[in-house]
Amino acid sequence: MKSLLKMTWMEAKLFLREPVSSFFTLVFPLMMLFIFGSIYGNNPPPGSNSQGAIEALIPAFTAMIIGMIGLMPVTITLAAYRENGILRRLRTTPVNPLVVMAAQVIVVFAMTSVGMLLLITAGKVVYHVRFAGNAFSLLGGFTLASLSFFGIGFILAGIMPTARTAQVVAMVLLYPMLILSGAAWPRELMPATVQNISTFLPLTYVVNLLSGLWIGEGWGEHLLDIAVLAGMLLLGIVVSVKTFRWE
Amino acid sequence: MDPIVQVEGLRKVYGSTVAVDEVSFEVHDGEIFGMVGPNGAGKTTTIECLEGLRKPDAGYVRVLGVDPQRDGQILRLRTGMQLQQSNLQDRMRVWEALDLYASFYPKTADWRELMAQLGLEEKRDTAFSKLSGGQKQRLFIALALLPDPQLVFLDELTTGLDPQARHAIWDLVRDVKARGKTVLLTTHFMEEAERLCDRVAILDHGRIVALDTPEALIRNLGVEERIVFNLNGKLPEGFENALSGKIRIETQGDRVIIHANNGRKVPLVSEVVNLLTREEIPFRDLRTEQPTLEDVFLSLTGREMKE
Numbered sequence A: 001m002k003s004l005l006k007m008t009w010m011e012a013k014l015f016l017r018e019p020v021s022s023f024f025t026l027v028f029p030l031m032m033l034f035i036f037g038s039i040y041g042n043n044p045p046p047g048s049n050s051q052g053a054i055e056a057l058i059p060a061f062t063a064m065i066i067g068m069i070g071l072m073p074v075t076i077t078l079a080a081y082r083e084n085g086i087l088r089r090l091r092t093t094p095v096n097p098l099v100v101m102a103a104q105v106i107v108v109f110a111m112t113s114v115g116m117l118l119l120i121t122a123g124k125v126v127y128h129v130r131f132a133g134n135a136f137s138l139l140g141g142f143t144l145a146s147l148s149f150f151g152i153g154f155i156l157a158g159i160m161p162t163a164r165t166a167q168v169v170a171m172v173l174l175y176p177m178l179i180l181s182g183a184a185w186p187r188e189l190m191p192a193t194v195q196n197i198s199t200f201l202p203l204t205y206v207v208n209l210l211s212g213l214w215i216g217e218g219w220g221e222h223l224l225d226i227a228v229l230a231g232m233l234l235l236g237i238v239v240s241v242k243t244f245r246w247e
Numbered sequence B: 001m002d003p004i005v006q007v008e009g010l011r012k013v014y015g016s017t018v019a020v021d022e023v024s025f026e027v028h029d030g031e032i033f034g035m036v037g038p039n040g041a042g043k044t045t046t047i048e049c050l051e052g053l054r055k056p057d058a059g060y061v062r063v064l065g066v067d068p069q070r071d072g073q074i075l076r077l078r079t080g081m082q083l084q085q086s087n088l089q090d091r092m093r094v095w096e097a098l099d100l101y102a103s104f105y106p107k108t109a110d111w112r113e114l115m116a117q118l119g120l121e122e123k124r125d126t127a128f129s130k131l132s133g134g135q136k137q138r139l140f141i142a143l144a145l146l147p148d149p150q151l152v153f154l155d156e157l158t159t160g161l162d163p164q165a166r167h168a169i170w171d172l173v174r175d176v177k178a179r180g181k182t183v184l185l186t187t188h189f190m191e192e193a194e195r196l197c198d199r200v201a202i203l204d205h206g207r208i209v210a211l212d213t214p215e216a217l218i219r220n221l222g223v224e225e226r227i228v229f230n231l232n233g234k235l236p237e238g239f240e241n242a243l244s245g246k247i248r249i250e251t252q253g254d255r256v257i258i259h260a261n262n263g264r265k266v267p268l269v270s271e272v273v274n275l276l277t278r279e280e281i282p283f284r285d286l287r288t289e290q291p292t293l294e295d296v297f298l299s300l301t302g303r304e305m306k307e
């Protein structure tokens, strides 16, 4: 227990000392929010009935953070720890590998949550967005989505031969997903064929789920999203436990 | 009393390379046991089989009475390990590493004290990637000693350290021994093995070619001792025959080197000095060179670099 606490605290400090990951998790989504906000303000876009533009962006950008964190820091950290012999050094101590994994998950989950909280706070304070949903069901959906995406990171770190390839593969998966899933801008603005492709991207289900929960829909209306994400989570756990290697 | 480490017929093969073959030895409670050998001799492979980091292909291994492959957790709790190659997170600071690793064990030595003993106090807040090679090495030694273990493995104890640091670490290792602990180390410095170790195993091509106390290794190999001095002129004819026993004289310009097997009845040095004085041959800078472990090592493993 003591080691889990120390390890988690240490990993949190290391995460924040890494400028790239803290920028993309904590600063970049806010920047995007302000850029979009300065273009559109929080008025309902012409043609839509109720939802303000910023209001729709907050769940989408939260999905963006989830996608970025799950694929970049999680994958790279674990793969690099293995490649650089950091895991090997840990292996000479009595520490349990689960502690190493758990500390990672706790830290990235905390960082993702902070990223979302910053977005919501900025939205509330600057653009007076309304939140029509249930906070607990939103939190539940957010947790499910985050953990299932961390699962992808763990899988990549586990099955890719080197840290370099893991990073490249993560990027190749991440960018199209950010653009096509509706996380970076509304899917409704894209042609139908692209919208079809997006049904194959896991991040689409995160966007759907979080956007729905944000405007007050229940979990019952998002069974497909939940099923896809829960399936990914399960796969992530099984594969990452099976493929865990110290070196 | 059972030996702390017991190895019999250890063998480890990588593809077509036999890294370790038929290695057998014991390490006793409270001793400093050293392994020396050329690059690729199999020292790291052997030590990592004992640590449970590599799986032997054949042989019997017991460390603190347990099989490292089956009861690794017991070993990890009761031993400290310094690996020849490892790393910490680039941005982790010295004190953070010690503090974190201390949390893995139920009971540890005081890491602040260790940090001071290893001269890392000034670097307390320095990130791992900003440490010099020797400072990293010292940090890893501190991590190995942190659990105050019954047995410490030190692979390449003082590689990359300056002479001060090396002597400080010898003292530290002697101190570990004085507290009744056992040390198994590898080194490339024969002086280190000779001065620090109670017993030394010399490995070559995956096999132990000699194992004994440093003194016995030197004595038994009958390695030669040498007298070296400078002359202004030349040695007179017949000088060689005036000395007793089998000797060999080598001259390099003004310098004369007399080689003789050690274990002679009359010490070579007094014979040579007497003769030079009697013959009134002026000489300067006379010194004797006792055989060292380095001579033993070279004569056993050959002078050429392997592979």
Ligand SMILES: Nc1ncnc2c1ncn2[C@@H]1O[C@H](COP(=O)(O)OP(=O)(O)OP(=O)(O)O)[C@@H](O)[C@H]1O
Residues within 6 Å of the ligand: B014, B017, B018, B019, B037, B038, B039, B040, B041, B042, B043, B044, B045, B046, B084
């Ligand atoms: N993981 C590995 N895969 C393949 N071959 C290996 C591996 N580790 C060691 N070897 C080979 O096994 C032999 C012994 O290596 P080892 O690292 O044990 O030597 P060593 O005595 O520690 O050398 P050094 O003094 O250079 O550290 C070498 O020929 C090396 O090439």
Ligand SMILES: [Mg+2]
Residues within 6 Å of the ligand: B043, B044, B045, B084, B155
């Ligand atoms: Mg080695």
